[in-house]
Amino acid sequence: MSMHNIETDNDLTQDTVILQNRTRELTYAEAIREALQQQMRQNKKVFLLGEDIGIYGGAFGVTEGLVQEFGKERVRDTPISELGITGVAVGAALTGMRPVVDIQFSDFLTLALDQIVNQAAKIRYMYGGKGKVPLVIRTPSGSGTGAAAQHSQSLEAWLTHIPGLKVVQPGTPYDAKGLLKAAIEDENPVIFYEHKLLYKTKANVPGTDYVIPLGKADIKKEGKDLTIVATAIMVKRALKAAEELEKEAIHVEIVDPRTLVPLDEKCILQSVEKTGRLLVVHEAVKRGGYGAEIASIVAEKGFSNLKAPIKRLAGQDVPIPNNKKLEKAAVPQIKDIIREARKIVHE
Amino acid sequence: MSMHNIETDNDLTQDTVILQNRTRELTYAEAIREALQQQMRQNKKVFLLGEDIGIYGGAFGVTEGLVQEFGKERVRDTPISELGITGVAVGAALTGMRPVVDIQFSDFLTLALDQIVNQAAKIRYMYGGKGKVPLVIRTPSGSGTGAAAQHSQSLEAWLTHIPGLKVVQPGTPYDAKGLLKAAIEDENPVIFYEHKLLYKTKANVPGTDYVIPLGKADIKKEGKDLTIVATAIMVKRALKAAEELEKEAIHVEIVDPRTLVPLDEKCILQSVEKTGRLLVVHEAVKRGGYGAEIASIVAEKGFSNLKAPIKRLAGQDVPIPNNKKLEKAAVPQIKDIIREARKIVHE
Amino acid sequence: MISNYSKERLVGLYQTMLSIRYFEEEVERSVKKGLFHGTTHLCMGQEAAAVGVCSVLKQGDKMTSTHRGHGHSIAMGADMKKMMAEIFGKATGYCKGKGGSMHIADVDYGNLGSNAIVGGGIPITVGSALTAHLEGTKDVTVCFFGDGATNEGSFHEALNLASIWKLPVIFVCENNEYGMSSSITEMTNIEDLSIRAKSYGIPGMTIDGNDLLEVMNITERAVSRARNGEGPILIEAKTYRYNGHSKSDKQRYRTDEEVSKRKKKDPIQRFEKMLIQSDIPEEKDIEQIKQMVIEEVEAATDFALASPEPKVEELLTDVYA
Amino acid sequence: MISNYSKERLVGLYQTMLSIRYFEEEVERSVKKGLFHGTTHLCMGQEAAAVGVCSVLKQGDKMTSTHRGHGHSIAMGADMKKMMAEIFGKATGYCKGKGGSMHIADVDYGNLGSNAIVGGGIPITVGSALTAHLEGTKDVTVCFFGDGATNEGSFHEALNLASIWKLPVIFVCENNEYGMSSSITEMTNIEDLSIRAKSYGIPGMTIDGNDLLEVMNITERAVSRARNGEGPILIEAKTYRYNGHSKSDKQRYRTDEEVSKRKKKDPIQRFEKMLIQSDIPEEKDIEQIKQMVIEEVEAATDFALASPEPKVEELLTDVYA
Ligand SMILES: Cc1ncc(C[n+]2csc(CCOP(=O)(O)OP(=O)(O)O)c2C)c(N)n1
Ligand SMILES: Cc1ncc(C[n+]2csc(CCOP(=O)(O)OP(=O)(O)O)c2C)c(N)n1
Ligand SMILES: [Mg+2]
């Protein structure tokens, strides 16, 4: 389906290609933008729609510059109609396009869920395997900006509960780029959660057109004493915590599932087989969070390897408050991870 | 707040009162209706709103007769506007009323979630403890009617993930009545899940004005070999399975949490302490279901009591199909519970 | 004007309306006999809207429908055998028995599907029209929905989107007076639902949805406008539903007299009379057509009954593409 | 007509508008100094709508607001100290620092709260009006929202509900030409947003939202209609937002010239001029009032700065009642 080699590609000298493909530091936001750009160059069916994604560049600047390159038809500013635009994307996908919807804050998915859950996720099944909905919804989640309860949630667990959807949650610029490309190339609806506090974090990202397959976890750090499964911003915090813990000779292994659906169970179970201990860390509220799913899988399938009870460290069961101190206290911080890790290992 | 003794009460002779209070067989639907009726008689602030709840009597006949008794103002038929009517209920609750919203199928909550999750659940917290939203949303969930993927979901796990909400899931007529009364008297937004296949099931229900506090599990059957935590229709199926298992000298203890939030952790943990084995059974899709939460709590806090891995038996990770055979295969049946129970006990 | 159409075409239209009527009657009988699992929403009385609108579409055009969608599917040329099999939950049905009565679809042939969520199909239609726009085809998309659906937020958002992007959508509101038990006159405070077009700056019109030729005539104009890039339109087709909302409806919200009165404006009888008056076809041919359709419908049931159930392994397939 | 109002009242109105303006200027300075955590949406340029509407309300009346809500709260008589403390996330704020700039509320005094969800407050307002209706009070509820919010489904559903139930709601759309970066003229296809009232069979009117007396005059009539049980109304108040959408807005979607041009119709200057022309108050009094308001606003910041943070235990309180 994808149409490789757009015109401008032909003009590139060998040198420019090498230059373009080289690895350099990009922010998470830039990495996402690069994925969008590469996909849009390769495949005319890919287009973007969302509120303020054009000249404004998106609420977090991710789509900056894209309307200049691809025009208003393919970088489509929309009215404030989350249900409507998501439905439009469903219809466009069902008729052959590859829309990428931008929902400004993942809290607003609450308005679009009929189209995501009752339509996009189920159409193929309801139609007995006919039709497909290759649709990506990009949306920022998480707290830390002081935007309070209606702009700070982490509700990714909801979407994992819906057969027919895939759920992606990148924790680094490298992963963000590779996973977004996989998401856009996927034939199914994919919810792509970006983390607000990660947008400005930098790391090496190749300019090449690499893809990270959905469903492959990544071991961000090896260790033998304790497995920490962490997602999104918690990957970064877990890595920092692990540094500290190394000083105490606690060797933590950090597994980033990267995609919640499909989930790389095997990688997690193998790690727990090695370490015998599991701490699951996420920002989302603990009760009903996806950490429970991961913990339960291990409690069932990795039970015999467990040397200690499985622990979950997650958001408090409260809405996110505005006050900075409270906001921080609402979700796991580095020191909390260190504390919990110590407890598990020493108990 | 509640205004006891409506006029007609005064006319009742002692005999009629006794008659009214006596225990008799009611269906689950009738028990719910009686709770609504008693609350509406006692408290003029209580009113109902929803699609087709008046002369039609609600999609499942639950509100039949109520518009005749209470009139169209308090049994308010609405347009097909789930988001709007839920928001209306939020506003009415915030200004002193006690609305009970009827959402015809719980699948349609997808349309109303902004008002439930971003508004009702968070208002009190966002306002620093001022204001309250005493609101009940009654909604039928579950499969088994052949209504297919958009009318058969069990998404209660979603709402458990939202601080500020309470989530109730009665499995018997007796519980339905007592819990609904508690829900209406509660000062917080409560999501009240009814199960479609239970509406016509009958059991003894007292006519009295009893209330079952939210947050108290019920041991539906005692046993020493295995704890089954089951919800909604799975309570009934688990009881049937337990009967069979008794014949094999497997003594199952069945715990019905009745309310998912607040959850009676203590009751579940005590039961597992006794039996050493846990099977969680629910109809909802396994991945991301509330069973994971329950399993994780036990994996953490009851770890040392466990003689076997915790198992979850739940809906398959598929949308609900129309075909009856497939529909049944999509969610746990009695035979599946028996099979899983045997495995856990014999392994 | 009847003279605008060939005899063949007119007979075809008549036959399609009859197919819908007889198909629905057959479904009703099957409901009573308990032949299938699940609910169903019959569209008897509303045939002219479905047939009138769909008959002016071309290959490549698309359509979305509702819970009350059998008529729309038949009007789009669906195979009644595969429809009935689907309603019966059989492996030979349009959706292999996974969708049932409310999800009949045939995406490759422009039927983007019925929808059990009131208003759920409306934004999807706009997306389909956006594809046409982006791909530069001249295909239009028809969007069927009921009077009740016009109170859903999705209606509002979708019509606005179609309008600002000038997309080729024909929004067809089948106003059959009720949404389940609720009279639309109590659920809105306006005379005609087509007034709502004004909120989006698009044309709106209210027509007699039981007059086949009027429906065709208006739709033809709407479609050619849309194909020309002149944007969407809202057509309110006034009609009436003869049966209860679904199989469990006790119909306490309306009187038998009301129903009988409305049945006097039956779209099929009206068209039949007109045909007979114009001698196309002759009265005896009418009987022949009826017989043919009856046989076709019976064959559909036979096919459905004889068809196998899906294998239980089918439960786990088709979740992901 | 200015002569309809007492000197006291006029001065009060002027002072309230000034309070909003100076409060927002102070917030803007605090943003630049990085004095608080979180975003904020300033309403400079829109003061007449907030003050004009709220000034005609009585005790018992209610109001809901938006993300751009400081002006509405001040117009409802909020204490600027507690507002500023809330914006600063302090324990002494309206919400104990839990809500911040977007959630200022004072439920007991009729301010049902700002709302960070575009369109989120609209159905809530209808619920508040339903309470008044069911309880038989004569209270009305005012619902503020932006032009962009009129494209949300919640707007549609809520206005329809208010209409069919004839509830006492004054829907006030502050059309400040943009929703974030999007010009409302590109996001709808209609001249005036008040046209949308027709979809609900309620009166709609478009007024100069920068003309305080016009706003008051129209709102007074709307309120008395609503109190009389004659139902809701949609008022579109045309105005303009001077600042960027929020602190991170680069304003690439509009020109400096456009902004300067719109600033010529400044609601406060216009009203001030009118007051001075009518000699109420005299020019020197104006300076005095300004000085007073400036001091009040400064005192608000001082209060906020001096106030304690909420204790960390507060994190877990107020989740349930
Ligand atoms: C979102 C949603 N709300 C409610 C329902 C239940 N329901 C199914 S059909 C219907 C009435 C629809 O009325 P209308 O749009 O006029 O269509 P009609 O049934 O008259 O064809 C209702 C309330 C639903 N399926 N989806
Ligand atoms: C449901 C929802 N969608 C999007 C946003 C992000 N957002 C916040 S304000 C805004 C623009 C609102 O425009 P308008 O209603 O005109 O109000 P204004 O900002 O002009 O006062 C947007 C898109 C939001 N907060 N809520
Ligand atoms: Mg209808």
Ligand SMILES: [Mg+2]
């Ligand atoms: Mg605006």
